[in-house]
Amino acid sequence: MTMAGLNLIQQALTIYDNDLRLVLCNRRFVEMFDLPHHLNEPGATFEDTIRFLVERGEYGHLPDTEAAVRERVDQAMTFQPHYLERERANGRTISVEGSPLPEGGWVTVYTDITEIKAQEALLRARSEELNAQLLTRAEELSAANRKLSATNAALAEAKRELTAMEARTRTTTEMxxxxxxxxxxxxxxxxxxxxxxxxxxxxxxxxxxxxxxxxxxxxxxxxxxxxxxxxxxxxxxxxxxxxxxxxxxxxxxxxxxxxxxxxxxxxxVTEETQTRVALAQTRRRALAAQMTSGMAHDFSNLLTIILGMQAQLGRMDLPDRARDLVSATLNAARRGGDLLNRIAEMTTGPEHRPTATGLGPFLADFSTIATAALPSYITLDIVDDTGGATLMLDRGTLQDSLLNLVLNARDAIGTEGAITLRVASVKDTWVEFALTDTGPGFSQAALDNAFTPFFTTKGGEGSGLGLAMVYNATSLAGGQVRVGNAPGGGARISLRLPWRGAPRPVDPGLVLLVEDSADLRRSVRDMLRDLGHAVIEATTADEALDLIAQVPGITLILSDISLEGTGTGIDLLDRLPAGAPPCYLMTSLRPDHPLHAAAVTRAPVLRKPFGAEALAAYLRGEQAA
The missing domain is CATH 3.30.450.20 (PAS domain)
Structure with missing residues (x-):
């Protein structure tokens, strides 16, 4: 249909590519120059066409045919817009308008202006009363108008190209x-x-x-x-x-x-920051563990000796006053042992084990535990503004942290009062556990040293490690702890943990297994098949990404963290395209390894070794890390 339209116009038209080979010409071009068939077929060279025209005398008598051909080919290779008028050997006059194409190549339009030239000559011949200079000026103006028309066409094409380029740029930036x-x-x-x-x-x-x-x-x-x-x-x-x-x-x-x-x-960079916080906390814990492990070992030996000697003294026949001293020494030694255990938890700590946790049942269980630790004159009110969301949380660590805060609030209230725990989503980025009480609130010194180990406002009754342990456990999960006083009085402490929605249980489907160990891959593949899944396999992150792009119907990705090549399972997770199936991770790395610590804040993680039952529970969202 396009060619039919081009054949109807009165101008001759050609399009050559950037190698000056013919892409398209209309019937008017063939008729105007009476070209043989092989020169109007796609692929015909511009040079062959010019040589044919020169040899036939289209440009008049030229002594050196090859030089004339080369001159015109070189001029075309510059791809510069131009407009000219020339008289042909047959006496007719044509205008030639050429313009380069943005994708490379050249379009030329030939117009027969013989009649226009004849009218100009007639005007000159019959208008003797007109000044010759005026006539010349009119002819120049007519030629200039034709050039201007060609220039306007080139400007319109340039405007179209700029508009298309702007649209492509905007589309790219918006993606x-x-x-x-x-x-x-x-x-x-x-x-x-x-x-x-x-x-x-x-x-x-x-x-x-x-x-x-x-x-x-x-x-x-x-x-x-x-x-x-x-x-x-x-x-x-x-x-x-x-x-x-x-x-x-x-x-x-x-x-x-x-x-x-x-x-x-x-x-x-919210998730990046959360991951970086978890990594930084892991590094601090590793450094603290290195510094304290030797001291704790020696101190444990000393406490063991003291406890043994005091036990021997307790079996002797001693005065009552001496027995009281022995009992006090035993209590102090045991307290020292408790402190060592808590320091060990703070430096090397329990593992972060996020599992699918329904906030409704979790808060109901916590209410039962916390209420039992409170006297009857202190009430506990729990408000869940999340609608009972199911998130990936470390149940045990979170319960210990909240219980620690409740007991601190109980001690601060002293007599009659109330404690409120409110759970809410913060912009679908954090889940916030905000605990407020009706006590006197924090002093400035307590706010300044809230997370300083061994700082306490309870005198000899406190260890000063409660909030430090809460801070450590929350930071390990990539979260934040905020301490302050509520506007209406009393203390307010909030724990913000990354909002990680729990994955839905995985139905049997096509699983992409990414594991660089052939033996482990074979074992896990058999377990997955026994669970009803079909399995395809990859050994590197790049290979896995290629399969995701090429194989439809993948419902789950199960990847080791440590993989062959330069990419890790975390890199694979970060490079997944939009709409990719959920990605689960597995590892044999130590819990304090930076990659493991980073992974548990991003996706469910299964520890190796594991059996079929553990894998099935893991895919149901019942087991992780």
Whole structure:
């Protein structure tokens, strides 16, 4: 249909590619130059066509045919737009308008203007009263108008190309998982890829023309303002801040615009920060364990000796006063042993074992345990604002942490009072366990030293390790602990843990097993098949990603953390495309290994070795880490 339309126009048209081979010509071109069949077929060279025309005398008598051909081919190879008029050997006059194509190549339009030229000659011959100079000027103007028309066509094509390029650029930027924008010197947005509300929820998406302070809000604008001022003065910067409105951790890069204003690149690094916190806490624990392990070993030996000697003294016939001293020494030694155990838990600690935890049943069980530890004159009220969500949490560690906070609140209240535990989602990024009491609240010294080991306001009754252990356990999970006083009085402590929705139980389907050990792969494959799954296998993260892209119907990915090649199971998890099936991890690494510590904050993790029953429970969400 396109060719039918091109054959109907009065101009001759050719399109050559960037190698100057014919792509297309219409019937008018063949008729105008009376070309043989082989020169109007796709693939015919421009050079052969020019040689045919030169040899036939299209350009008049030329003494050197090859030089004439080469001159015209070289001119075409420059791919510059042009317009010219020439008289043919048959006496007719044509205009030649050429324009390069954006993808490479050349389009040329030939128009027979013999009649137009004849009219101009007739006008000159019959208008003797007109000044010859005026006639010449009119002819020049007519030629200029034709050139201008060709130039306008080239400009229209350039505009179309720029519009298409802008559309492609915008589409590309809008697909990126980041907010890309440009700010003018007046701090108003002149460009945005409309991704701000996906990076910082609650903000508008259409922000062109708005002031950045109005878009971000007071807190976020104050956090970025010094860096923005520096960028407007020509200094680049990359920094991270917490957006309190969305509870997201945002990384921002400012790049000065050489002309005016600044470019902005903003990304959400909340999960990266959570993982980094978990890794940092693991490193601190490893360092503390190295420092204290030798001392704890020797101190344990000393306590063992003291306990043995005091037990011998207790069996002797001693005065009552001496027996009291022996009993006090035994109690002190046992207390020292308890302190050593708690220090060991703080430095090497229990493993972080997140499992699928329904908050409704968990809080009901916790209420029973905590209420039993409270006197009748102190009430405990538990409010679940999550609707009973099921999340990946370490039940035991979380229960110990909350119980520790409840007992601290009990001791602070002293007499009659109330304790409230409220559980809520914070922007689907954190699950917050906020505990408040009606006690006197924290002193400034207590706030300053809340997580300092051995600091206590209970005198000889306290060890000073309670909040430090809570902080350690929460940080190990990639979470946060916030300590302060409630607006109406009393203390307020909140534990924020990463909001990790529990995966649904896995129905039998196609499993992608990623494991670099052939023996282990064979064993796990047999277990999966016994559970009703079909299995395909990979040994590296890259191979697994290729299979995910090529094989439809994969319902689950089960990957080892340590894999052959440079990528790990965590790298595979990070590189999964949108809409990929859920990814579960397994490992034989120690719980204090950085990769293991990072993995448990991101996905369910199964410890090796395991059997079929453990694997089945794991896939049901009943066992992890």
């Amino acid at each position: 990126m998982p980041a907010h890309i924008a440009h700010l003018g010197p007046d701090r108003r947005y002149t460009f945005s890829n409309r991704r701000l509300n996906s990076i910082m929820p609650g903000r508008p998406s259409n922000i062109i023309g708005l002031h950045i302070a109005d878009v971000l809000g007071t807190q976020a604008y104050r956090a970025i303002q010094p860096y923005l001022e520096a960028a407007l003065k020509g200094r680049s910067s990359v920094f991270t801040f917490t957006d309190e409105a969305s509870s997201r951790r945002i990384r921002v890069a400012f790049t000065p615009d050489r002309h005016d204003g600044a470019y902005v690149l903003s990304t959400d």
